[in-house]
Amino acid sequence: MTAELLNGREIAKDYRAGLASEVEKLKENGITPNLTVVIAGNDGASLSYVRSKNKAAEKIGMTSDIVHLGEDVTEAEVLEVLDRLNNDDNVNGILVQVPLPEQVSEDKVLEAIAPHKDVDGFSPVNIGRLYTGQRTFVPCTPLGIMELLKHTGSLEGKDVAVIGRSHIVGQPVAKLLTDQNATVTLMHSRTKDMVGKLSAYDVIISAVGSPGLIKAEHLKDGAVVIDVGNTMVDGKLSGDVDFDAAKEKASWITPVPGGVGPLTITMVLNNTLLAAKWHNGIE
Numbered sequence: 001m002t003a004e005l006l007n008g009r010e011i012a013k014d015y016r017a018g019l020a021s022e023v024e025k026l027k028e029n030g031i032t033p034n035l036t037v038v039i040a041g042n043d044g045a046s047l048s049y050v051r052s053k054n055k056a057a058e059k060i061g062m063t064s065d066i067v068h069l070g071e072d073v074t075e076a077e078v079l080e081v082l083d084r085l086n087n088d089d090n091v092n093g094i095l096v097q098v099p100l101p102e103q104v105s106e107d108k109v110l111e112a113i114a115p116h117k118d119v120d121g122f123s124p125v126n127i128g129r130l131y132t133g134q135r136t137f138v139p140c141t142p143l144g145i146m147e148l149l150k151h152t153g154s155l156e157g158k159d160v161a162v163i164g165r166s167h168i169v170g171q172p173v174a175k176l177l178t179d180q181n182a183t184v185t186l187m188h189s190r191t192k193d194m195v196g197k198l199s200a201y202d203v204i205i206s207a208v209g210s211p212g213l214i215k216a217e218h219l220k221d222g223a224v225v226i227d228v229g230n231t232m233v234d235g236k237l238s239g240d241v242d243f244d245a246a247k248e249k250a251s252w253i254t255p256v257p258g259g260v261g262p263l264t265i266t267m268v269l270n271n272t273l274l275a276a277k278w279h280n281g282i283e
């Protein structure tokens with residue numbers, strides 16, 4: 001079997017076209033969604049990631065600003081910026097790019113973002129809302145993974161292995177899959193014979209960051225494979241899955257790059273649109 005490609009770039013393009021027409025409608029009613037990204041320091045990869053979010057927002061008609069702070073910024077200064085953005089009615093979505101300089105506590109910063117502007121969905125209030133089934137901003141990578149999976153058919157009754165238990169990918173995606181009536185096993189570095197167990201699963205979602213971890217021989221025939229891994233190897237982005245061999249055994253598979261990544265940025269835009277709607281009382 002040769003897998004069908006889950007082309008994240010194409011799926012993201014269609015999804016963003018839908019968002020752009022919703023933004024246009026909001027603008028006709030005098031509402032222009034704004035995404036503001038806060039970054040501290042001059043890390044090249046982080047800066048380019050921030051600029052790409054900024055450009056993506058502008059491309060669908062939103063406004064987008066970057067607050068660029070120095071590497072030596074104090075925690076109090078970051079909290080002051082967030083307080084200003086929280087109280088600025090023109091700002092709908094706030095993202096803080098991590099990692100932050102070591103003198104700034106990531107936990108304190110996440111708690112300081114107003115939950116109704118926390119479009120990453122990482123603040124404790126929004127995480128709590130996700131797990132209690134209340135309206136919230138679903139974290140962007142898990143939401144993007146669920147959008148990709150819509151193209152592969154129903155998840156009801158499927159056995160799914162999620163590899164990696166981080167708060168930003170593995171744990172929330174396990175919750176979203178469970179909500180879709182899949183049966184989920186959450187695996188991690190202490191799982192015994194992890195790759196040996198994978199052949200029992202209909203869907204594999206790997207969020208580890210270990211290139212070559214999963215090979216074709218580990219997969220069930222016809223498995224759906226979502227590779228979240230993103231690791232630079234010799235200047236090229238690599239996923240966790242040996243793509244060339246795995247695509248001959250899977251039914252659907254994401255490439256790296258061009259799989260999950262484009263959907264993550266798309267869902268930042270999705271959540272910013274929701275923030276603008278909810279702020280204006282539109283459901």
Ligand code: NAP
Nearest residue numbers: 141164165166169188189207208209228229230260261264
């Ligand atoms: P993380 O916080 O470092 O978590 C990695 C997880 O992998 C941990 O739960 C760890 O287990 C588990 N793990 C490590 N080695 C393992 C092994 N040999 N077998 C099984 N599990 C193992 O990483 P993250 O932030 O979730 O990101 C994971 C990957 O996804 C990275 O490559 C990251 O760049 C990528 N990513 C991509 C996107 C995107 O948009 N494409 C977005 C976010 C992240 P323990 O908990 O036991 O340590």
